[in-house]
Amino acid sequence: MVPTTEATDRIELVFSLFDADGNGYLEPADFALMSSRVAAAVPAAPEAAKDRLDGAFRRYGETLLTELDANGDGRVSPEEFLSVVLDPQRFDAVVDEFAEALAAMGDPGGVGFVARPEFIALMLAIGFARPNIEALFQAFGPDREDRVRASTWADAIRDYYRPEKSGIAGDHLVPGN
Ligand SMILES: [Ca+2]
Numbered sequence: 643m644v645p646t647t648e649a650t651d652r653i654e655l656v657f658s659l660f661d662a663d664g665n666g667y668l669e670p671a672d673f674a675l676m677s678s679r680v681a682a683a684v685p686a687a688p689e690a691a692k693d694r695l696d697g698a699f700r701r702y703g704e705t706l707l708t709e710l711d712a713n714g715d716g717r718v719s720p721e722e723f724l725s726v727v728l729d730p731q732r733f734d735a736v737v738d739e740f741a742e743a744l745a746a747m748g749d750p751g752g753v754g755f756v757a758r759p760e761f762i763a764l765m766l767a768i769g770f771a772r773p774n775i776e777a778l779f780q781a782f783g784p785d786r787e788d789r790v791r792a793s794t795w796a797d798a799i800r801d802y803y804r805p806e807k808s809g810i811a812g813d814h815l816v817p818g819n
């Protein structure tokens with residue numbers, strides 16, 4: 643399968659953000675750093691939600707290393723990471739858990755909705771730029787209380803990784819879109 647240009651852009655963006663320590667490679671330390679940063683974005687979130695997110699980040703990092711570290715140096719290079727889009731079903735389970743865990747962090751009351759302040763705080767913590775975050779939230783069609791469904795967000799995270807998709811809400815996150 644040849645990924646769409648949009649899918650490649652999305653994957654390159656996520657690599658640059660997940661390389662939380664900025665050393666040019668994805669390693670377990672990046673996911674630990676990212677997890678603590680994102681957990682701190684919603685102080686009101688229950689400990690169980692933070693623990694779940696921490697586990698999701700950890701498994702995500704472990705799976706990337708297991709599946710993508712082609713040269714076995716214990717870290718994932720940008721080139722190794724790009725192959726994530728060639729065989730996405732290997733990552734379905736971890737992306738799914740990550741999507742649900744992140745959306746749950748944005749819904750600290752467990753009501754099924756994510757309000758704009760929590761959404762923005764979480765996405766800023768991951769490292770996306772504010773105008774792109776606002777555009778994505780708008781694309782979700784917030785309700786009169788300025789909330790979006792947690793399930794809408796989780797579905798959009800799953801879509802974000804789909805190599806065949808273009809013109810999706812998640813494309814708003816890529817600068818220049
Ligand atoms: Ca790194």
Ligand SMILES: [Ca+2]
Pocket residue numbers: 710711712713714715716717718719722
């Ligand atoms: Ca490697």
